[in-house]
Amino acid sequence: MVLPIFFVYECLLFQFRKMGAKCIKALNTARAKLKGRNLDIADFKEFLSYTNTRLNPEEMTLLMKTHCPDDKCFSFMDMMEKIRGTWKKHRERLVNFAFKKLDKEGSGKVSIDRVKEMYNAAVHPDVMCDRITKEEALQEYLDKSFAELDSVSQADFLEYYLLHYGDMVCETAFELRMMKDYKVQHDEYDVDNAINKVKLIVYKGRIRSREFIKQHDPLRHRLISDTQFARAIDLTKIVLDTREVKAICDNYRMPDEPLLRVCWTAFCDEIDTVFTYKEMEKTPLRNVPPIPPLPGLAPTRFMVGCKNLGLSKEQRVNFILKDIKKICYDRRLCTQPFFEDFAHGKMSCNVVGHVTYAQFGAALNSEAGLRILPADLKLLQEKYDDLNNGMCNYFAFSNEIDPFAPANQKKGPPPEPPRSPYPRMPEPPYHDPVPGNPDWKIEPHLLGGDKKPLMKRPKSPRPPGHEGWP
Known part of the structure; x- marks a missing residue:
């Protein structure tokens, strides 16, 4: 019996997904042999053999008749578009942003070790329910994607997500997939900032968040709704805005659960790492840092801006800082005294080395006369808000900007003055x-x-x- 061409495509898609990393490697090899959008018939048969794809003679004849009418070259890319579809702009932008997050150097390729480092295995559904470990979840992801490759290119990254998740009907489901894999969202919001904010408040206030949240799950199913999660966070006196609550909920959401509820136990396990690690009785020799590695507690938080805003925003912030630094050097201008006027006056926010957003903008624009654009000023305020409480760390900003700051002073002996081209007169x-x-x-x-x-x-x-005598 000969299946219609549509069902042949479905059989090929099922087989390609089943092969996992071997299929991604076969597509990488076939992409290197392409002549435009076509592939030699011998190379196409080799591709089918490597992916262990078996078609009966009638189905093979139908496939060749559809994509190779002249019996010379096989239209490989047209066949792949029929099998896995094409990209939607919104989804392609999300995947490209995830790859840029991996590719810090901008070389177009990332190593497997970099993928292992950035993959968010802690929020895998089976890991959150304690069915498998993080290492097993990571290995499962690699076996499905890039385990057969030496390095991952952007084309391989796009091919994997289009092949496995291109047929998702709901846009929210695809966004949730990218969020859980690499913490990527459509507005480029970094969920780590919200989680670190909660950790810092919990650590300073010694808050046991688990005691407040478990009241909303009396049967201990590990799952609560978004409304219950927001209500429990409000009971702990932790102030979060709507965007931060949504980002945390998306990070710990169960994608296979019909109501898409939040796994609160995984959230509490992550937050409690500021005190100790889970299951220390199984690994008693594990090293627990005396101070949690948070940006608001970093030893260098008063020297440099420790907050990470993402790739695109960080590039823009570096450009703004370089421009301001040049202006301050030309004018021999120090910005720290202008911030000190706000920090030590009646309008002080009573936080060491910090001023409010309004005071930060007034010190730069009105007092120092730098005339920073509102969009650039907003980025700087977000960059130096290391405590995530609406206050800017002006110590770190001034240390990076001021020409007379110790970090900007040239080390070593000063250079010798240039010699005059004229002969020097002998001294009398x-x-x-x-x-x-x-x-x-x-x-x-x-x-x-x-x-x-x-x-x-x-x-x-x-x-x-x-x-x-005098």
């Missing part, structure tokens, strides 16, 4: 104003003009017996 010989009397001293400066050097006459010795 030293003339002793009082020959034979070394007690006469010449002051190191001259009075100028035709006046003689200042000389100090030594005190004459007093006659014996008159030492007490």
Whole structure:
């Protein structure tokens, strides 16, 4: 029985997904052999053999008749578009942003170790329910994607997500997939900032968030709704805005659950790492840092901006800082005194080294006269809000900007002044104003003009017996 071409495509899609990493490698090899959008028939048969795809002669004839009418070249890319579809702009932008997050150097390729480092295995549904470990979830992802490759290119990254998740009907489901894999959202919001904000408040206030949240799950199913999660966070006196709550909920949401509820136990396990790690009785030799590695507690938080805004925003912030630094150097301008006027006055926010957003903008625009654009000022405020409480760390900002800050001073001896191209006049010989009397001293400066050097006459010795006279 010969299946219609549509069902042949479905069989190929099922087989390609089943092969996982081997299929991604086969597509990588076939992409290198492409001639435009076509592939030689021998290379196409080799591709089918490598992916263990078996078609009966009638189905193979139908496939060749559809995509190889002249019996010369097989239209491989047209067949793949029929099998996995094409990209929607919104989804393609999300995947490209995830790859840029991996590819910090901008080389177009990332190593497998970099993928292992950035993959968010902690929020895998089976990991959150304690069915498998993080290592098993990571290996499952690699076996499905890039385990057969030496390095991952952007084309391989796009091919994987289009092949496995291109047929998702709901846009929210695809966004949730990218969020759970690499913490990527459509507005480029970084969920780590919201999680670190909660960790910092919990650590300073010694808050046991689990005691407040478990009240909304009496049967201990590990799952609660978004409304219950927001209500529990409000009970802990942790102030979060709507965007931060949504980002945290999306990060710990169960994608296979019909109501898309939040796994609150995984959230509490992550937050409680500021005190200790889970299941220390199984790994008693595990090293627990005395201070949690948070941007608001970093030893260098008053030296540099420790908050990460994402790739695109960080590039823009670096450009703004470079421009401001040049202006301050040309004017010999120090910005820290302008911030000190706000920090030590009646309008002080009572946080060491911090001023409010409004004071930060007023110090730069009104006091220092830098005239920063509102969009750029908003980025700087977000960058130096290391405590995520609406206050900017002006110590870190001034240390990176001010030309006289210790971090901006050139190390080592100062450079020698340039030599003059003209010959140097010989110095006149030293003339002793009082020959034979070394007690006469010449002051190191001259009075100028035709006046003689200042000389100090030594005190004459007093006659014996008159030492007490004035």
